[in-house]
Amino acid sequence: MASWRQWWSRLRQVQPPRPVCLMVSAPVGAVSVAVLVAAACLTPEPSGRGTHSQLGLPGCLVCRLLARPRCPSCGLTTGFAWMMRGQFRVAFQCHPFAPPFFVFTAATAILAGFSLLTGSFPWLRVLPLFLTVGLVYLVYWFGAFFSAPNPA
Helix, strand or coil, rough: CHHHHHHHHHHCCCCCCCHHHHHHHHHHHHHHHHHHHHHHCCCCCCCCCHHHHHHHCCCCHHHHHHHCCCCCCCHHHHHHHHHHHHHHHHHHHCCCCCHHHHHHHHHHHHHHHHHHHCCCCCHHHHHHHHHHHHHHHHHHHHHHHHHHCCCC
């Protein structure tokens, strides 16, 4: 039986056909670029949250459903808008994951463009990094949410 390292090594060498590269890279790149363009077009709220209302989105559903003043995702849109303006410190104050998520979104857009131009499929090489950041954020989200006092 092959070890997980051998399995992962073989998986990383797999090069899917060009149509698969296009089917994965085109939508992933389009969404990443759309997020970055939206962040560039938004004016960050000085309060650190609420910038998403400029997109016509309603208030935070989690906050309304659970009667909390703030959820662990509040401030991400504002943080992205500040990151587009190069304001790392302010973005971090809005949400601690705004700067790393912004960097990952930009890297994803670049990676998708590279994949579309070259026909290569680099997604499997960065998958562990993306999964690790996602897991860390989930731990943060649940920890911040369940450790926050309920105002009721």
